[in-house]
Amino acid sequence: MTDADAARHRAIDGATAPRADVPRPASGPIAVLPAADPAVVAAVRRGGGEVGPLDDATRGVVWTAASGDGELERVLAAHPGVGWVQLPWAGVDAFAGVLAAASADPQPGRLWTSAKGAYAQPVAEHALALALGALRELPRRARAGSWEADERGRSLFGASVVIVGAGGIAVELLRLLEPFGVLATVVRRDASVAVPGASRTVATADLEAVLPDAEVLVLAAALTDETRGMIGAAELAALPPGAIVINVARGGLLDSAAVDAALRSGHLGGAGLDVTDPEPLPADHPLWSAPNCLVTPHVADTEAMTAPLFAARVEENVRAFLGGGPFRGVVDPVAGY
Known part of the structure; x- marks a missing residue:
């Protein structure tokens, strides 16, 4: 170093x-x-x-x-x-x-x-990379063995982004998102303290109300007894069709089987996971082959x-x-x- x-x-x-x-x-x-x-x-x-x-x-x-x-x-x-x-x-x-x-x-x-x-800056940077990769369908294109001339891929500019968590990762990610003009919502335990850079700040109890607008859902919260499994099949179903999910926090926040099912059904448009449950993710786990899913081995901060x-x-x-x-x-x- x-x-x-x-x-x-x-x-x-x-x-x-x-x-x-x-x-x-x-x-x-x-x-x-x-x-x-x-x-x-x-x-x-x-x-x-x-x-x-x-x-x-x-x-x-x-x-x-x-x-x-x-x-x-x-x-x-x-x-x-x-x-x-x-x-x-x-x-x-x-x-x-x-x-x-x-x-x-x-x-x-x-x-x-x-x-x-x-470690907020490198992790927020990785979250942005995963989001851009999933929106542009880079996981699918990286696996392609031939030229696929299609018109798939979306822009982050002006997107509705929901960030769960209000720690340093969320604060830095909001700064990195500024040039994209996103509509950012932060979900945190105490909504009485607004998060600078977010269009709105809501309480965890109101998560269900903001999911239907989330084109990009980013998990950046601490793993506790209260947050374990907070995003499961029901929450993923509440997202709009084609939404992408990014997890740079802890794998236990997100139901891996539900993510795999939502990707294969076509409801989720993509996922970027730096953390998984279980972790390490076994070589035979279905998420490795799930459509437009990018898994990195907990390396957001090396x-x-x-x-x-x-x-x-x-x-x-x-x-x-x-x-x-x-x-x-x-x-x-x-x-x-």
């Missing part, structure tokens, strides 16, 4: 501003676990933090593994003095168990932060993109841990994101 790679992207906050009212944990030595990634260790030090081994003096933990249920729980149970935990991903569903335990018996003063918003962004998030939150500004990516263990 070069300095130019590190400067390509920046973190994007969601429609809700970073919280400045969270309890500030006591600062102290920070352990980088379960493996002391040199780039992360360097980020802690750039933020002014003291990197140390896990012991009774540890007050902060930066977790670098893909998940942490079990191991992270044991670390925190054995070290109640840890007041701040930084998780590596924007979505924290891989840590559902340890967060559930935290919400049931929260450690006084313990603060959880994630990388939410840190390691080359995420590594410098995570390091920047760690550095910024270490400064906050030491009293230098608000934390970014604060997680609500009860809400699950």
